[in-house]
Amino acid sequence: MKFSFKNDYSEGGHPNILQALLQHNLDQQAGYGEDEYSLKAKEAIKRKMNKEDAEIFFVSGGTQANLIVISSILKPYQCVISAATGHILNNETGAIEATGHKVLGIETPDGKLRPADIIPVLENHQNVPHQVMPKLVYISNSTELGTVYHKKELKELSDFCKERNLFLFMDGARLGHGLTSEASDLTLENIAELTDVFYLGGTKNGALIGEAIVLNNPELQEYFAFNIKQKGALLAKGRLLGIQFLELMKNDLYFDLARHANQQAMKIKKALQQRGVSFLSDTFTNQIFPIVSQHLIEVLSEGFEFYVWKKIDDQFSAIRLITSWNTPDEAVDRFIEIIEKEL
Amino acid sequence: MKFSFKNDYSEGGHPNILQALLQHNLDQQAGYGEDEYSLKAKEAIKRKMNKEDAEIFFVSGGTQANLIVISSILKPYQCVISAATGHILNNETGAIEATGHKVLGIETPDGKLRPADIIPVLENHQNVPHQVMPKLVYISNSTELGTVYHKKELKELSDFCKERNLFLFMDGARLGHGLTSEASDLTLENIAELTDVFYLGGTKNGALIGEAIVLNNPELQEYFAFNIKQKGALLAKGRLLGIQFLELMKNDLYFDLARHANQQAMKIKKALQQRGVSFLSDTFTNQIFPIVSQHLIEVLSEGFEFYVWKKIDDQFSAIRLITSWNTPDEAVDRFIEIIEKEL
Amino acid sequence: MKFSFKNDYSEGGHPNILQALLQHNLDQQAGYGEDEYSLKAKEAIKRKMNKEDAEIFFVSGGTQANLIVISSILKPYQCVISAATGHILNNETGAIEATGHKVLGIETPDGKLRPADIIPVLENHQNVPHQVMPKLVYISNSTELGTVYHKKELKELSDFCKERNLFLFMDGARLGHGLTSEASDLTLENIAELTDVFYLGGTKNGALIGEAIVLNNPELQEYFAFNIKQKGALLAKGRLLGIQFLELMKNDLYFDLARHANQQAMKIKKALQQRGVSFLSDTFTNQIFPIVSQHLIEVLSEGFEFYVWKKIDDQFSAIRLITSWNTPDEAVDRFIEIIEKEL
Amino acid sequence: MKFSFKNDYSEGGHPNILQALLQHNLDQQAGYGEDEYSLKAKEAIKRKMNKEDAEIFFVSGGTQANLIVISSILKPYQCVISAATGHILNNETGAIEATGHKVLGIETPDGKLRPADIIPVLENHQNVPHQVMPKLVYISNSTELGTVYHKKELKELSDFCKERNLFLFMDGARLGHGLTSEASDLTLENIAELTDVFYLGGTKNGALIGEAIVLNNPELQEYFAFNIKQKGALLAKGRLLGIQFLELMKNDLYFDLARHANQQAMKIKKALQQRGVSFLSDTFTNQIFPIVSQHLIEVLSEGFEFYVWKKIDDQFSAIRLITSWNTPDEAVDRFIEIIEKEL
Known part of the structure; x- marks a missing residue:
């Protein structure tokens, strides 16, 4: 072999996760993410981020997280800016466009976006109302090329987005890898401070399935659960996601x-x-x-x-x-x- | 308590499922439903249905199955006919409409649909092109009211749909309960013969998550996987679904x-x-x-x-x-x- | 004959309109609704409504007006409440659902909606987040049955909507007929006060084409033009609409x-x-x-x-x-x- | 001035058009494109194209024509290939994406597309089902850069599309200019033979409004009218479009x-x-x-x-x-x- x-x-989940699923298997819990494990897991993530007012939702996978977050934020005429290597541009079967929104791709050498990459796109989208309005910047950390953002870079990008009234969304399918890279000086707390929304990827880091969407910007939090349900992402047995993230948060697993x-x-x-x-x-x-x-x-x-x-x-x-x-x-x-x- | x-x-999954997940946890498998368990589970379902040319896809939940199936079948101007009690009408946050399609609800006493219920709807939608075109009949078995279809009823409905050029889709979130009811004379083989597409619900019948979408009508099979991916339903670790359905099919569990x-x-x-x-x-x-x-x-x-x-x-x-x-x-x-x- | x-x-346009089109035919004007006739026509409507802070946009027809207004206002999980006789429910080929939004129909004897009709719908949509959220009330005046709203009725409905945080949208394809009916005690000024958005129908009242969408609620005004363009409704020769409404407003034609x-x-x-x-x-x-x-x-x-x-x-x-x-x-x-x- | x-x-319509509108203004006609002028205009276009089995529909403008044609043809997971200068990519506020479909832009020196431009895009979209499926090639003639297709080029592109099972759609907002250019060797008959669908632009060539969508491929014709209505493009007074195209066709105006x-x-x-x-x-x-x-x-x-x-x-x-x-x-x-x- x-x-x-x-x-x-390629593999299943970390043994701790399997053990926890087994241990709690037969207790009766409320459905749709209202189980005690999901609630505790959310608290654990908030503590780790040191951000009590965040809202957290668990979904099954990255494409699902991306399409729900983006379609919940944008108005029909608004679009996304992404590096040309972005997962949403190349590997998600047009999932974002299927919700009605264009994704503008920018060529960059390392899969990262900087204000200097974005400025020309904004300048070329001033023909109101004949062009889409860029409104959300999508980045990944680590990126699809395996590179990572440095604190200074993320701070500059975050400041730029605030200044230009853009939302900043970080795809964290490999956020664990990004943050623990020897090249990274970022913490989860930094990510929570500097983005409007991001997710903590579980699928590619020891969970069977699961991504934890974290809404930092209060403006984006209200009614978000409706989007989760409408897109078919609200698991009846939400415990499956809650138990996994609870284990992943224990002792920084x-x-x-x-x-x-x-x-x-x-x-x-x-x-x-x-x-x-x-x-x-x-x-x-x-x-x-x-x-x-x-x-x-x-x-x-x-x-x-x-x-x-x-x-x-x-x-x-x-x-x-x-x-x-x-x-x-x-x-x-x-x-x-x-x-x-x-x- | x-x-x-x-x-x-309210509970997790059947112990056999948990054991199988544990047993196969660390072997390396292809992603996105190409793992050996998913392939075997599909074969097992086809054998049970006695229908080798069906195509089967596993997804996480019922709303997801409903929206993917319906949006993959209908053209933009076509709509769904459902009993007024249908899950898609009342309990899925407008998931079907969010994909662009109207759902017409028909009041029936028992949550079931019969040709006589559908005929007036077809007659009232003849003002071409000012009205949506009914094209897909959505039923549930067991229904949202706990009732079941009899073989004769399903046969009549199926014949009617063929005659009127309508697709017949059965929501099987509780198909196991429907088929094993003392009031039922239907078999899984019958369901495969009489519907264009249906799903076998796992979530409400012992799985942690999972519904098995079965496409009987060859016309609906090609390229279906694109829809699964685009709607965010293609799990990287598809093994999670495959292993569960493989266990559920063993010895008719x-x-x-x-x-x-x-x-x-x-x-x-x-x-x-x-x-x-x-x-x-x-x-x-x-x-x-x-x-x-x-x-x-x-x-x-x-x-x-x-x-x-x-x-x-x-x-x-x-x-x-x-x-x-x-x-x-x-x-x-x-x-x-x-x-x-x-x- | x-x-x-x-x-x-069945006929073309009022002779004044044809004469005006002829008279101004060859002068050069800015495109996309920035022509002087459109600007003047908007001013004339605002004066007639006594509401200077309204925003007005001209589009070609009623279905177009309905789908642009509704899709621009609602978030993906929000829906419309309409009388069961509503034009958007029966005669627009699912145009609203095609933009992603459910329309809930309420049976009423006269095609009008009253708070008492709406309250049960709100009460039946409290299962958060499993159901769509009613957010916009769609009425027509005159209605599809030829009936009209009285001032007291519209005031009560308007107050109710404000109280329940619902938008009130009046389809005015036959607003002229509604307001000049011997049974009506409403004025255009009242309509502007009591609705968030409405339109003045031209097509059914002497124009060749054209409906004037009036956004009274400032919250709905910003960026509305993007929606007009995105839905293919922004005429290059907007003068065609401007000239017509300018004539229709002259001397209360x-x-x-x-x-x-x-x-x-x-x-x-x-x-x-x-x-x-x-x-x-x-x-x-x-x-x-x-x-x-x-x-x-x-x-x-x-x-x-x-x-x-x-x-x-x-x-x-x-x-x-x-x-x-x-x-x-x-x-x-x-x-x-x-x-x-x-x- | x-x-x-x-x-x-910048101007209104050709004087012949205005005269015809005036002349026929008060006769009563059926609505929604069933008027005698629309029927005659369609016949005149078919004669000019020498293609009796084409289906023709009149709509108001180019963005409207583009979004209706494209959304009516593609399945949810299919996408468009366009030159990077394509009007749908840059000047239509994401109208195509708003119907759920991605548009892939290809850089070309002259705004035209050739098979050699398209082949690499097809090759880069083979990761089934993780990527959108290219299915429709969108070209303009004359292009957004003022260039025109030669007969040999269009024939090669058309053959290529047939071979690769792609639909070929020509945006003809300036088709008159394209065909009468001193650099062109194409006729309207050629366009009808070599494309699946195209439109004859009126707005930029002497009409007040109006584009004539011509469906050559029989597979695309059935039920097309539903799409026109659903997108809000079916004018009640369709005569306005019919009369104009009838005049434009007379004596090759x-x-x-x-x-x-x-x-x-x-x-x-x-x-x-x-x-x-x-x-x-x-x-x-x-x-x-x-x-x-x-x-x-x-x-x-x-x-x-x-x-x-x-x-x-x-x-x-x-x-x-x-x-x-x-x-x-x-x-x-x-x-x-x-x-x-x-x-």
């Missing part, structure tokens, strides 16, 4: 799992760097994009699964390796061993 | 669980009938609506939770009792004991 | 045309009443629904076109007669002559 | 008007070229984009209105001049005179 580095959702994933990727990165391998982009989270020879790809493929991401030339391609909360040392060591032998 | 008869999603729920409700019903209590509607599944005195409601409320459904007069109200796959004999016996003492 | 009483849009239409219908009504004919509803505008014999229908059909509206029994049916700004005395006299001969 | 070269919708507009622009173009002025793009229709000095802009602005389109450097900018069916020789001569004096 080959070990897979294809993504961070959420952050430990992400840190583990990052470290496993960084070990491989270091081994490759020591042998002079270059990378498609310089990442510090659980995704790396080394550029390797066709021969090495073949050798590695005997024991591992991974995506060939981008052809560079006739001989070389970038591959994508993703590690997870559950990637064992053994798999990493074995992978490095092959590299050391081959390079 | 009071025992709750409020709904059939799905039907045994539903039958148990029905039987517990019927025991209470019988006890009430023997004491001359009347009911809001005559149901044969896991929902009963006895009309009892205010005094009895108070006494029962000391030990049980349930909804007061409809005020009948100053003294009497109908209450709703729902039993589940997990309702223990003890709770039922205790409830009956009180009735016997008080009436 | 038979004379048609089928509707009030708008009201004179509607009064003429009403009077022609009332003449026929009186003649029928004098011969003991009864009516489907007692109307005082340009629509009447007399109940006449099959024989009379045949005789009248030799010289006139009209709709047979509703079969009453084997011998009698209600017919619908609509008069217009252009219905000549001669046609009315000839029609009455036949009645007098036959009855 | 300055003469405006700002656009081709439509083409004569467009040719006149083109010729006036070409006269100015030639005068500028003779003095060595360069252009932003080399156009052969009624739009030209000369690059002129700031000084010349100031001098010209004393007598003319036009848009400064794009700054080239500190001294030079491209201006946009648009001529119309009604641009008099006098204005053109006066403009050229200034050029000759200044350059």
Whole structure:
């Protein structure tokens, strides 16, 4: 059986989560997110964020979180600004447009957005009322390219959005990885301060399913539950989400799992760097994009699964390796061993 | 701690399901429903239906299933016909309309639809192109009132729909209860033959989450997966749904669980009938609506939770009792004991 | 050639309008409603309403006005309350639902809505967040049944809406007819005071096309133009609408045309009443629904076109007669002559 | 009074149109496009196209035509491919996305699309079901840059679309100008053969309002009228559109008007070229984009209105001049005179 580095959702959930589901399985609870676990999990997240007035809702997945958040905020004529690499632009089957809203993509070298990227878009959308009105800035942390925002960058972007009357929404499908990256100086508290809304991704960080949408801006909180229900995202057994996030928040399990994933990727990165391998982009989270020879790809493929991401030339391609909360040392060591032998 | 008869999603999942999740937790699987459990579960359902050319997709919940199925079938100017009690009309926050489609509600005494109910609606929608075009008939089995379709009724409705070029869609959030009701002469095979699309509800019958959408009509199958993804319903860890339905299909667990729920409700019903209590509607599944005195409601409320459904007069109200796959004999016996003492 | 009483849009426009179009045809004007005629027409309407802070937009037709107004006001989970006879419910091909919003219909005897009609709907929509939130009350004046609101009724409805935080929107496709009816004690100024938004219908009152949407509530005014453009309703040659409304406002032509239409219908009504004919509803505008014999229908059909509206029994049916700004005395006299001969 | 070269919708309608409206004003006609003028106009267009089995519908404007055509054709998960300069991408306030569909923009030098532009987009949208499915190719002729398709190009694009199972839709807001351009070898008959659907623009070519949507592909014809009504585009007095197109078709007025507009622009173009002025793009229709000095802009602005389109450097900018069916020789001569004096 080959070990897979294809993504961070190949396995089930962290054992603590499974144990908690088992332990609380037969007690009777209120439905639709009113169960005691969901309520406690929300409190735990708020404490961790040090923001008591946030509102939190649990949903099943990232595309669902993205479409509910965006469609709940925008008026019909308003649109989203995203990096061209944004998940909502390329990997969600037009889910945002299906709710009626355009997404404007901006080319950036590292998948991050800065005020200087956004200003020209605002300037080119002044032909009132013949053009959509940009109103929400969508970013991801870590980004789809595995890069992370620094505190200064996020602060500047947040200030800019406030100044221009734009909402700032952070897709946190891999927020744990973003915050525990060695390259990051951000905390969850910072995220809560600097965004209007974000979510804490569970699916890619040890949960079976689940993303926790956090509404920091009070203006966005009222009636949000209606949107959750209308889009088919309100689970009858909301306990399934509550129990998981409660476990993930205990003793910072959420952050430990992400840190583990990052470290496993960084070990491989270091081994490759020591042998002079270059990378498609310089990442510090659980995704790396080394550029390797066709021969090495073949050798590695005997024991591992991974995506060939981008052809560079006739001989070389970038591959994508993703590690997870559950990637064992053994798999990493074995992978490095092959590299050391081959390079 | 009071025992709750409020709904059939108060507990977690059937122990077999939890065990299977635990057992397969750490093996690596493909994402997005391509895992081996999902594939096997689909095969198991097809075998049970005796219909190899059906296409099956797992989603998280009933509102999600309803909105995806309906929006994938209808053209912008087409609409749904539903009984006035239909879940999509009253309990889904306008989820269908949010996808652009009107739902026409028809008053019927028992929550079921018959050709005679539909004909006048078709006749009243002939002012082309000033009115929506009815195109899909939405029914539930068991219905929101706990009633069930008989084979002859479903056959007549199915023939009528074919004749009038209408699609027939069965909401099966409680299909297990419908099929195992003592009043039912339908099989899963019949449902597959007589509907264009239906779903097998898991959430209300022992799963943690999950509904299995079954597309019988080949015309509806192609590209359906795009709709699942676009509406945010494609779980990265699709295994969570696959493993559950695989367990539910083993040894007909799905039907045994539903039958148990029905039987517990019927025991209470019988006890009430023997004491001359009347009911809001005559149901044969896991929902009963006895009309009892205010005094009895108070006494029962000391030990049980349930909804007061409809005020009948100053003294009497109908209450709703729902039993589940997990309702223990003890709770039922205790409830009956009180009735016997008080009436 | 038979004379048609089928509707009030059988002819072109009032001659003044045609003359004005001809006169101003070749001067160059700014596009998209920024022409001098549109600006002047807006000022003229505001003066007539005595409401300088209203915002006015011209669109082509009633369905367009309805869908733009409603979709611009409501959030995704909010819905409309309408009389069951409402034009948006029955005659607009699901245009409102196509923008994502449910319309709840209430049965009323006369096509009008009163607080007592609305209260039960609000009470039945308290299951948060499982149901849509009623947020906008849609009425028509005159109604689809030809009835009109009295000042006291509209005041009570307006107060009720404010109290319950509902928007009040009046479809004024036949507002001229409503206001100039002998049964009406309302003025345009009252309408502006008592509604959040309404429109002045031109198409059915002497214009070639055109409805003037009037936004009284400042909260609804900002950015409204974006909705007009996005829904394809912003005419490049907005002058076509401006010139027409400017003419209609001159010397109260708008009201004179509607009064003429009403009077022609009332003449026929009186003649029928004098011969003991009864009516489907007692109307005082340009629509009447007399109940006449099959024989009379045949005789009248030799010289006139009209709709047979509703079969009453084997011998009698209600017919619908609509008069217009252009219905000549001669046609009315000839029609009455036949009645007098036959009855 | 300055003469405006700002656009081709500054004036009203061609005098023949106004005369016809006047002449037929008071005859009674059926509503909603069933009037005799609309029926005759459709026949006239079909004859001109030599395509009897086409279906034709008249609507008010271009954005309306675009959104109705596109939303009627696509399934929820399908999207549009357009040149990056496409009107639907930049100038319609997200009207297409508001109907639920993404528009993918492709950068091209001349605003035209060729198979080679489209192939990479198809190749990059193979991640089923995580990406939208390209299904409709949207082109304009003349394009937003004033360029035109040649017969060979359109044939290749049409063949490609058929081969790839894509619909081909031509926005003809300026189709008259496109076909009568000295650079064009296409006829209306060719357009009917080579596209699935297109429209003949009236608003920018002598009509007061109106675009004629022509559905060539039989698969797209059925029930199309429902879409027209649902989007608020079905005029009660459809005669307004029918009378205009009937006049435009008489003696090829439509083409004569467009040719006149083109010729006036070409006269100015030639005068500028003779003095060595360069252009932003080399156009052969009624739009030209000369690059002129700031000084010349100031001098010209004393007598003319036009848009400064794009700054080239500190001294030079491209201006946009648009001529119309009604641009008099006098204005053109006066403009050229200034050029000759200044350059």
